[in-house]
Amino acid sequence: MIIPVKWSDEGVLMLDQRLLPTEEKWLTLRSFTEVADGIRDMVVRGAPAIGVSAAYGIALGAKNFVGTNIADLEDELDYVCEVIGKTRPTAVNLFWAIERMKRTFQKAKLEGKSVSEIKQILIEDAKAIHEEDIESQRLIAKFGGELIENDSTVLTHCNAGALATGGVWGTALGVIRGAVDQGKTVSVIADETRPYLQGARLTAWELLQDDIPVTLITDSMSGHMMQKGKVHAVVVGSDRIAANGDVANKIGTYMVAVLAKQHKVPFYVAAPLSTVDLNCPTGEEIPIEERNIREITHVQHIQLAPEGVSVNNYAFDVTPNEFVTAIITEKGVARKPFTESLRKMFEE
Amino acid sequence: MIIPVKWSDEGVLMLDQRLLPTEEKWLTLRSFTEVADGIRDMVVRGAPAIGVSAAYGIALGAKNFVGTNIADLEDELDYVCEVIGKTRPTAVNLFWAIERMKRTFQKAKLEGKSVSEIKQILIEDAKAIHEEDIESQRLIAKFGGELIENDSTVLTHCNAGALATGGVWGTALGVIRGAVDQGKTVSVIADETRPYLQGARLTAWELLQDDIPVTLITDSMSGHMMQKGKVHAVVVGSDRIAANGDVANKIGTYMVAVLAKQHKVPFYVAAPLSTVDLNCPTGEEIPIEERNIREITHVQHIQLAPEGVSVNNYAFDVTPNEFVTAIITEKGVARKPFTESLRKMFEE
Numbered sequence: 001m002i003i004p005v006k007w008s009d010e011g012v013l014m015l016d017q018r019l020l021p022t023e024e025k026w027l028t029l030r031s032f033t034e035v036a037d038g039i040r041d042m043v044v045r046g047a048p049a050i051g052v053s054a055a056y057g058i059a060l061g062a063k064n065f066v067g068t069n070i071a072d073l074e075d076e077l078d079y080v081c082e083v084i085g086k087t088r089p090t091a092v093n094l095f096w097a098i099e100r101m102k103r104t105f106q107k108a109k110l111e112g113k114s115v116s117e118i119k120q121i122l123i124e125d126a127k128a129i130h131e132e133d134i135e136s137q138r139l140i141a142k143f144g145g146e147l148i149e150n151d152s153t154v155l156t157h158c159n160a161g162a163l164a165t166g167g168v169w170g171t172a173l174g175v176i177r178g179a180v181d182q183g184k185t186v187s188v189i190a191d192e193t194r195p196y197l198q199g200a201r202l203t204a205w206e207l208l209q210d211d212i213p214v215t216l217i218t219d220s221m222s223g224h225m226m227q228k229g230k231v232h233a234v235v236v237g238s239d240r241i242a243a244n245g246d247v248a249n250k251i252g253t254y255m256v257a258v259l260a261k262q263h264k265v266p267f268y269v270a271a272p273l274s275t276v277d278l279n280c281p282t283g284e285e286i287p288i289e290e291r292n293i294r295e296i297t298h299v300q301h302i303q304l305a306p307e308g309v310s311v312n313n314y315a316f317d318v319t320p321n322e323f324v325t326a327i328i329t330e331k332g333v334a335r336k337p338f339t340e341s342l343r344k345m346f347e348e
Numbered sequence: 349m350i351i352p353v354k355w356s357d358e359g360v361l362m363l364d365q366r367l368l369p370t371e372e373k374w375l376t377l378r379s380f381t382e383v384a385d386g387i388r389d390m391v392v393r394g395a396p397a398i399g400v401s402a403a404y405g406i407a408l409g410a411k412n413f414v415g416t417n418i419a420d421l422e423d424e425l426d427y428v429c430e431v432i433g434k435t436r437p438t439a440v441n442l443f444w445a446i447e448r449m450k451r452t453f454q455k456a457k458l459e460g461k462s463v464s465e466i467k468q469i470l471i472e473d474a475k476a477i478h479e480e481d482i483e484s485q486r487l488i489a490k491f492g493g494e495l496i497e498n499d500s501t502v503l504t505h506c507n508a509g510a511l512a513t514g515g516v517w518g519t520a521l522g523v524i525r526g527a528v529d530q531g532k533t534v535s536v537i538a539d540e541t542r543p544y545l546q547g548a549r550l551t552a553w554e555l556l557q558d559d560i561p562v563t564l565i566t567d568s569m570s571g572h573m574m575q576k577g578k579v580h581a582v583v584v585g586s587d588r589i590a591a592n593g594d595v596a597n598k599i600g601t602y603m604v605a606v607l608a609k610q611h612k613v614p615f616y617v618a619a620p621l622s623t624v625d626l627n628c629p630t631g632e633e634i635p636i637e638e639r640n641i642r643e644i645t646h647v648q649h650i651q652l653a654p655e656g657v658s659v660n661n662y663a664f665d666v667t668p669n670e671f672v673t674a675i676i677t678e679k680g681v682a683r684k685p686f687t688e689s690l691r692k693m694f695e696e
Contacts, residue, residue, distance in 0.1 A: 021654035192644065192652070194542060194566040200644070200653040208654055215658045218542040218644060219568040220600025224665040227602065252568025254575065255603055262606050296540065296548070296566060299647040304540070305548040306369035306556055310563045317572040 002206060003167030005044055005053050007127055012056045014043050017163055021205040032061035032080045039087040039094070042196070046164020047239045047275050048133050048171065051093030054084050055126035058101045062122045068115050077105055089287045090248055090316045092240040092277040097129060133166035136272040136330035137174045144235065144270050144328040145178025148186060152232035154179075155189040155222055158250035159202035160237025160270065171237040171270040173206060175328060180212060187213040189231060191222055193250060195295040195313065219252050226263040234260045238271040245321035245338025246283025251314050257323035266325040273329050276342055283318035291315045350554060351515030353392055353401050355475055360404045362391050365511055369553035380409035380428045387442075388435040390544070394512020395587045395623050396481050396519065399441030403474035405432050406449045410470045416463050425453055437635045438596055438664045440588040440625040445477060481514035484620040484678035485522045492583065492618050492676040493526025496534060500580035502527075503537040503570055506598035507550035508585025508618065519585040519618040521554060523676060528560060535561040537579060539570055541598060543643040543661065567600050574611040582608045586619040593669035593686025594631025599662050605671035614673040621677050624690055631666035639663045 006013040011030040018041070019025050027043060029035045035057030038044055044053050061080030065073050081098045088094060104125040108118045148154060158164075160172035169177055179186045188207055193199035200216055207214040217225065225231050234256055240248040247253070247269050260267040280286055293311035297304055305311070327334040327341075331348055334341035354361040359378040366389070367373050375391060377383045383405030386392055392401050409428030413421050429446045436442060452473045456466045496502060506512075508520035517525055527534045536555055541547035548564055555562040565573065573579050582604055588596040595601070595617050608615040628634055641659035645652055653659070675682040675689075679696055682689035 022651050192542070194540070194568060197652055204657045205654045208657060213658070215660055216644060216653055217660050218599065219566070220542060220598075220603060221660065221662060221665075223603035223606060224599060224662055225660075227665070250568075251566065251572060255568060255571035255607060258571060258610050259603060259606055296564060299652070300650055302648055302650065303370050304545055304647070305564055306553045309552045309556060310561070312563055312565050312569065312573075314569060314572055317569075317575070 002162035004163045032057045036084050047091035047093040048165035050091045051097040052130045052166045054094050054097040055129040057084050059123045059126035062119045090239045090289045093274050096274045130166045134168050137169035139330040141169045141174035141178030144175030145182045148179035150184040153187045155231045155234045157236050158193045159198035161206040163202050172235040175235045175270045191219045223259045233266050235268045241276045242280040242283045243278045247319045248286045248316050251317050254317040254319045257319040270328040289315040350510035352511045380405045384432050395439035395441040396513035398439045399445040400478045400514045402432050402442050402445040403477040407471045407474035410467045438587045438637045441622050444622045478514045482516050485517035487678040489517045489522035489526030492523030493530045496527035498532040501535045503579045503582045506541045507546035509554040511550050520583040523583045523618045539567045571607045581614050583616045589624045590628040590631045591626045595667045596634040596664050602665040602667045605667040618676040637663040
């Protein structure tokens with residue numbers, strides 16, 4: 001059972017995903033700045049995992065606050081949230097977790113709690129966010145698993161597994177685990193997901209741990225696999241879903257979605273409602289992170305491209321809702337038109 | 349001016365493309381088995397370059413033959429052609445060059461030439477194949493360059509440059525060089541082309557040499573670039589074109605073609621007629637090479653994927669003719685229906 005981020009008395013524990021699959025090393029992050037660095041440097045990644053980590057980072061910032069004045073604590077928390085909010089721009093779960101922790105603080109403050117009580121309340125709420133995340137995934141696994149047919153092969157892009165979430169199920173891999181849990185035989189095709197290789201390094205590793213059959217391909221190979229009839233469904237996670245069902249996810253997702261439509265393969269997105277951003281009317285408004293070009297020009301110290309070449313490194317793309325068959329959340333399966341089906345899930 | 353394979357008195361000279369872009373090293377291959385190994389191990393790659401190398405390898409096999417009996421030379425050449433013919437299955441130029449060299453031998457034999465005369469004839473014919481290849485590219489560059497608009501950005505996949513051919517122009521990069529030669533401003537987007545990184549290592553290197561602006565992206569990013577309107581045309585090479593215009597080319601080409609159609613971006617294939625296989629009615633009949641999975645699981649000594657994971661490494665895919673806007677050859681620009689337009693080019 002993989003839980004990539006944990007709260008402990010010494011600080012926030014994170015499995016260093018940069019070292020997988022060859023090394024399993026846990027880091028102990030003892031300050032909120034260390035947690036912020038951990039998110040930015042991708043010790044942990046994946047929208048739900050970033051949300052949980054942000055909540056723990058804020059709780060750690062509160063815990064480490066020295067003083068008894070609530071106004072000072074509030075200033076400190078504003079600063080903590082600002083630092084954590086600047087780590088990664090695309091995953092909305094980050095901002096969702098920050099907003100929730102801020103509301104929890106305001107409520108406790110209004111209720112006249114002391115600084116030490118508020119610290120405890122924030123720690124408890126971060127833990128609750130984590131538990132709720134795992135419970136959401138369990139439900140996503142259940143609802144999504146029902147969509148996967150027996151004896152089928154599912155293609156997934158990037159890692160939307162336990163490693164990308166609070167742990168245990170995962171979102172896209174949760175759907176696959178859910179199907180397996182329901183007694184179905186499922187194989188997975190994982191594309192490697194350049195440049196950061198989350199598919200090769202993380203998804204392949206996770207599924208091997210669970211004895212779920214997995215075949216690794218390059219990102220350029222999924223069209224060929226669909227052409228040969230080897231893919232029966234695509235399931236991916238998401239970093240932010242707009243109100244209309246446009247889906248931001250790891251760069252390359254859009255290509256897989258277009259190919260899935262071309263080959264009449266269902267394209268499912270699995271994500272908790274904390275990934276849905278009703279303030280974003282469409283995918284157009286979702287900011288797309290650009291990352292260091294060294295991720296593309298080098299693998300560790302090995303130079304892959306000539307010195308001085310211009311490089312674009314967009315970390316995400318947006319898949320327009322027309323390519324999305326269904327969005328699987330903890331509230332069930334949303335279908336088109338997503339503007340209505342998603343809004344209804346929030347109202348339930 | 350890049351010419352990646354050359355004939356010399358010491359043997360066949362090959363620029364070792366496995367070491368680019370960080371090292372420019374020439375190998376001297378002194379026997380046909382060394383040439384066969386060079387083709388198989390991808391010292392040289394790209395369909396036209398494989399054709400030229402095969403011709404030189406056969407010439408070298410003849411040159412190294414010890415004896416004066418023509419029947420023995422014929423046996424030796426049959427063996428040489430068999431060994432060279434088993435190096436790479438997809439590029440038809442390999443078999444085209446073998447057939448041509450065999451015909452040249454038969455003609456010389458019928459004309460009553462001596463062993464030493466035949467050796468010289470085969471060397472001259474290999475050199476002629478090389479020169480004709482460069483001349484074909486010059487014409488492809490001219491015809492293809494006319495299709496590229498001024499101030500446009502062209503996406504290319506893999507390396508169909510001077511490095512992939514007898515040299516100087518290249519096929520897909522020939523089209524780009526042709527457009528530049530015609531006074532047009534053209535920028536190139538090169539995708540890295542996993543697993544072997546011909547885009548990052550070779551195309552980027554070639555274009556930097558020529559001062560043609562080039563931006564490197566991952567293979568997963570071309571959909572996003574098209575979505576953002578940043579790609580005005582796609583040009584690729586080919587390893588084998590079926591009689592109906594189905595195009596086998598580097599794995600991932602099919603994905604780019606589907607996306608180009610989705611975004612109404614013209615998709616051009618540039619290749620000499622020696623790449624067109626009229627004996628293959630459709631792409632279905634083109635054999636697709638599967639290569640060592642270590643190309644995907646490792647970069648040099650660095651392990652990217654977990655031990656024991658199953659991997660598929662298809663080196664090529666087939667783009668059905670419906671996705672191809674035009675095929676640019678040394679005889680001009682073939683358009684749909686390709687069955688007729690390609691056949692006509694052979695008849696001219």
